[in-house]
Amino acid sequence: MSAVIDTHGHAHDHGHGGHPGGYGGIMRWITTTNHKDIGTMYLWFSFAMFSVGGVMAMLIRAELFSPGLQIVNPDFFNQLTTMHGLIMVFGAIMPAFVGFANWLIPMQIGAPDMAFARMNNWSFWILPFAASLLIISFFVPGGAPGVGWTMYAPLTVQMGVGMDLTIFAVHLLGMSSIMGSINIVTTILNMRAPGMTLMRMPLFCWTWLITGYLLIAVMPVLAGAVTMTLTDRHFGTSFFNAAGGGDPVLYQHIFWFFGHPEVYIIALPAFGVVSQVIPAFSRKPLFGYASMVYATSAIAILSFIVWAHHMYTVGMPVTGQLFFMYATTLIAVPTGVKVFNWVATMWKGSLTFETPMLFACGFLFLFTLGGFTGLVLSLVPIDIQLHDTYYVVAHFHYVMVAGALFAAFAGIYFWLPKWTGKMYNEKLGQIHFWLTMIFFNITFFVQHFAGLAGMPRRIPDYPLQFETWNKISSIGAFGMGLSQLVFLYAVVQCIRSGAKAPDKPWEGADSLEWTHLPTPVPYHTFDPQPDLR
Amino acid sequence: MLKKLFVGALGLALCGAALAAEWNLQPAASKLAEDIHWLHEAVMVLVVILFVGVFGFMFWSCYAHRKSVGHKAEQFHENTTVEIIWTVIPALILVLIAWPVTKVVIAQKDTSQPDLTIKATGMQWKWGYDYLKGEGEGISFVSTLATPRAQIEGREPKGEHYLLEVDHELVVPLGRKIRVLTTAADVVHSWWVPAFGAKQDAIPGFIRDIWFTPNKTGTYRSQCVELCGKDHGFMPIVVRVVSPEDYTKWVGEQKTLMAKASADETRSYTLDELKSRGEKVYAANCVACHQASGKGVPGTFPALDGSKVAQGPAADHIDIVLHGKPNTAMQSFARLGNAELAAVITFERNSWSNHAGAAVQPADVRARRK
Numbered sequence: 001m002s003a004v005i006d007t008h009g010h011a012h013d014h015g016h017g018g019h020p021g022g023y024g025g026i027m028r029w030i031t032t033t034n035h036k037d038i039g040t041m042y043l044w045f046s047f048a049m050f051s052v053g054g055v056m057a058m059l060i061r062a063e064l065f066s067p068g069l070q071i072v073n074p075d076f077f078n079q080l081t082t083m084h085g086l087i088m089v090f091g092a093i094m095p096a097f098v099g100f101a102n103w104l105i106p107m108q109i110g111a112p113d114m115a116f117a118r119m120n121n122w123s124f125w126i127l128p129f130a131a132s133l134l135i136i137s138f139f140v141p142g143g144a145p146g147v148g149w150t151m152y153a154p155l156t157v158q159m160g161v162g163m164d165l166t167i168f169a170v171h172l173l174g175m176s177s178i179m180g181s182i183n184i185v186t187t188i189l190n191m192r193a194p195g196m197t198l199m200r201m202p203l204f205c206w207t208w209l210i211t212g213y214l215l216i217a218v219m220p221v222l223a224g225a226v227t228m229t230l231t232d233r234h235f236g237t238s239f240f241n242a243a244g245g246g247d248p249v250l251y252q253h254i255f256w257f258f259g260h261p262e263v264y265i266i267a268l269p270a271f272g273v274v275s276q277v278i279p280a281f282s283r284k285p286l287f288g289y290a291s292m293v294y295a296t297s298a299i300a301i302l303s304f305i306v307w308a309h310h311m312y313t314v315g316m317p318v319t320g321q322l323f324f325m326y327a328t329t330l331i332a333v334p335t336g337v338k339v340f341n342w343v344a345t346m347w348k349g350s351l352t353f354e355t356p357m358l359f360a361c362g363f364l365f366l367f368t369l370g371g372f373t374g375l376v377l378s379l380v381p382i383d384i385q386l387h388d389t390y391y392v393v394a395h396f397h398y399v400m401v402a403g404a405l406f407a408a409f410a411g412i413y414f415w416l417p418k419w420t421g422k423m424y425n426e427k428l429g430q431i432h433f434w435l436t437m438i439f440f441n442i443t444f445f446v447q448h449f450a451g452l453a454g455m456p457r458r459i460p461d462y463p464l465q466f467e468t469w470n471k472i473s474s475i476g477a478f479g480m481g482l483s484q485l486v487f488l489y490a491v492v493q494c495i496r497s498g499a500k501a502p503d504k505p506w507e508g509a510d511s512l513e514w515t516h517l518p519t520p521v522p523y524h525t526f527d528p529q530p531d532l533r
Numbered sequence: 534m535l536k537k538l539f540v541g542a543l544g545l546a547l548c549g550a551a552l553a554a555e556w557n558l559q560p561a562a563s564k565l566a567e568d569i570h571w572l573h574e575a576v577m578v579l580v581v582i583l584f585v586g587v588f589g590f591m592f593w594s595c596y597a598h599r600k601s602v603g604h605k606a607e608q609f610h611e612n613t614t615v616e617i618i619w620t621v622i623p624a625l626i627l628v629l630i631a632w633p634v635t636k637v638v639i640a641q642k643d644t645s646q647p648d649l650t651i652k653a654t655g656m657q658w659k660w661g662y663d664y665l666k667g668e669g670e671g672i673s674f675v676s677t678l679a680t681p682r683a684q685i686e687g688r689e690p691k692g693e694h695y696l697l698e699v700d701h702e703l704v705v706p707l708g709r710k711i712r713v714l715t716t717a718a719d720v721v722h723s724w725w726v727p728a729f730g731a732k733q734d735a736i737p738g739f740i741r742d743i744w745f746t747p748n749k750t751g752t753y754r755s756q757c758v759e760l761c762g763k764d765h766g767f768m769p770i771v772v773r774v775v776s777p778e779d780y781t782k783w784v785g786e787q788k789t790l791m792a793k794a795s796a797d798e799t800r801s802y803t804l805d806e807l808k809s810r811g812e813k814v815y816a817a818n819c820v821a822c823h824q825a826s827g828k829g830v831p832g833t834f835p836a837l838d839g840s841k842v843a844q845g846p847a848a849d850h851i852d853i854v855l856h857g858k859p860n861t862a863m864q865s866f867a868r869l870g871n872a873e874l875a876a877v878i879t880f881e882r883n884s885w886s887n888h889a890g891a892a893v894q895p896a897d898v899r900a901r902r903k
Binding site: 154160249322325361382452466 | 555556557558559565566568569572573576577580583584587588590591594595598599600601604605606607608609610611612615616619620623624627630631634635637638639641642684685686687691693694695696697715719720721723725727730732733734736737738739741742754755756757758759760761762763764765766767830832833860861862
């Protein structure tokens with residue numbers, strides 16, 4: 001307790017610190033401007049969307065268990081793949097990390113709350129409406145759009161009203177993200193405690209600062225792309241219609257100018273979480289803090305000039321292909337630096353493997369595998385063979401699931417004691433990790449083989465030679481989906497009846513939320529701010 | 534112990550599956566594909582070396598630097614020399630890879646001086662092929678999935694080439710440089726034959742090109758690889774590579790067939806002749822959306838059974854089939870011959886609950902062409 005005696009956060013615990021001011025019950029959550037409440041809502045929303053998207057994934061894998069059409073028709077299959085992608089990217093992964101940002105950034109920089117507290121409330125409460133639009137689209141005539149999460153023109157023009165609902169949902173999600181990132185950037189730049197210089201911030205804050213800028217830069221681009229789709233559909237424009245002087249490939253350029261930075265919008269906060277967890281369980285400071293910051297910035301800048309590597313088969317001029325190939329392989333350098341730094345942090349540490357560390361190691365191992373297949377795909381001739389096959393599906397699930405999702409799990413188990421004041425059941429956490437790890441690889445590793453052998457992605461039925469891989473992959477997917485019930489149980493059990501957590505349950509954790517605040521954290525913290533000079 | 538047994542058994546099962554199933558790039562049948570495979574193998578060797586290197590350190594650390602074996606944490610957290618080394622070395626490796634890859638990229642793009650130029654047009658959901666230049670110039674046909682619906686819906690056992698068989702295969706001569714122009718009639722498709730290392734998106738309103746020189750005879754199978762709507766998974770690409778002599782023979786046969794077809798365009802038919810031919814045309818071109826029952830898919834694809842178009846004036850029906858309906862999946866079918874169109878329209882007007890009674894003749898269709 002000695003570390004927390006002198007903090008005002010602790011003093012507040014006796015005053016109004018433990019109580020949300022104003023309303024109780026449901027109105028507390030609707031009207032709240034508290035960063036911790038909003039962070040909690042983001043995280044639960046994200047879990048709900050993760051479950052919805054997961055059920056869709058299992059339906060997809062059920063259809064693909066055997067060749068032939070059994071469970072869903074091809075139209076509905078396309079709707080499922082589209083919505084699985086959109087919901088997982090915009091509904092599950094992105095809100096999860098905004099939830100972490102809300103909870104942690106004020107505590108890690110010694111600020112009392114986020115800079116724009118009311119806007120913070122608004123940026124969360126847009127999300128349920130956006131998600132409802134996406135889900136309602138299944139029930140309108142023609143169903144949800146079956147165009148893939150990339151929404152390529154001109155297929156979008158053939159869709160029913162579900163496409164319009166999806167376009168509006170993307171607008172809303174974009175508004176939410178932009179407001180969220182303006183808030184995060186402003187908070188980090190203006191509200192750090194005295195003495196908390198930028199280069200003293202925990203790496204999680206750094207990765208979010210950079211992610212915030214990426215979001216502000218590219219979400220309007222996506223909004224532009226879907227708005228042009230909307231006017232092409234209804235108002236007679238021809239942005240993406242060659243017959244009217246437009247170009248379908250223009251859509252792909254605009255989409256991927258958003259889409260590639262989006263990959264890092266998802267990955268960078270995950271890097272941030274892992275950069276907090278690995279040093280804590282290695283009992284050793286993060287290796288190469290400054291080079292981590294520079295590498296993160298380099299990745300963010302490079303992410304703006306590599307977008308067309310998603311489009312090697314559209315028929316670019318040879319100079320275009322070479323430029324985007326060289327730029328893409330260049331990203332391997334700063335990404336490599338990060339991986340080496342994490343391994344060097346573990347090197348000669350004093351390691352223990354509680355659940356957060358297990359997930360962080362799982363992240364490091366599998367994300368790097370995804371990085372390697374990324375290197376393979378960055379090379380134009382090989383990509384031309386593998387583009388739009390299951391190899392790509394495997395690659396981006398190694399990056400998105402084993403990357404972002406594993407990091408999110410690591411973060412949840414890591415900070416859950418701080419947030420709730422209670423410990424999760426270590427045994428349950430470990431079971432969750434191993435089940436997820438094993439089933440993830442059963443699901444996705446074999447997809448590399450299916451892709452190499454030539455199985456296209458987004459098909460509801462497939463030739464017989466791909467049957468073995470698809471059977472294995474489907475079994476893995478059901479296993480991985482069911483394993484997440486263990487996670488839900490572990491979290492609920494922790495909140496309801498977990499053992500009381502000490503102020504600093506992790507020996508090696510060293511950021512402000514561990515060293516300067518009690519467990520559980522009071523409702524209001526760091527008001528006034530701590531002096532760290 | 535139990536866990537180890539389980540993992541071991543799983544490993545064995547996976548190895549067994551790997552041997553039983555296709556798990557690597559399909560055998561190459563062109564120089565380009567051979568180059569791509571070589572590059573892929575070289576990069577994989579590099580990746581495995583890096584993998585063992587990086588994770589050797591990580592797993593050694595996990596093994597030897599555990600708190601439970603009493604390892605004390607050292608507190609170093611910076612080393613400029615090491616950091617420069619692990620920035621510069623990967624950069625150098627990338628430069629080394631770049632050279633051979635660049636050569637293949639440039640070769641892939643060189644579509645100059647082909648022996649034979651073929652246009653491949655992606656349509657929802659089939660491929661149209663036009664032999665534009667070289668031996669066989671003027672040959673033109675549409676290539677549609679030949680797998681029966683009964684196999685797809687599980688009412689019949691699936692054949693060896695399930696989903697990878699078509700009614701008209703693309704035929705090309707061995708050892709000749711083939712240039713394929715791709716375009717599309719409706720949405721973006723993608724033409725791919727893995728054995729040739731040739732993949733190119735087919736973009737409506739634009740023409741792109743690729744090339745390959747097949748170096749082994751045989752039949753090579755693949756599928757559309759860009760999501761193009763409902764039946765994206767059901768538009769295969771099948772290319773048969775034959776010796777130049779066999780190719781000349783094939784061209785001769787095609788020319789004879791074409792002469793016969795153009796004679797068909799001018800004569801009149803009986804209602805029954807048109808209906809029975811129309812049923813085949815319907816099965817190849819219309820059934821995917823409007824369904825064998827003529828009932829369509831409610832909310833997505835309209836029914837023909839009892840529809841205003843199929844029961845209204847023949848001229849309107851011909852117009853819709855000839856010119857399509859803008860911003861819907863109903864495309865123009867003007868590329869089909871007058872006799873085929875007359876047959877399918879007659880079939881639609883005299884099937885299910887539609888009883889027009891009268892036949893639409895090829896001459897009627899020709900009259901409505903603009």
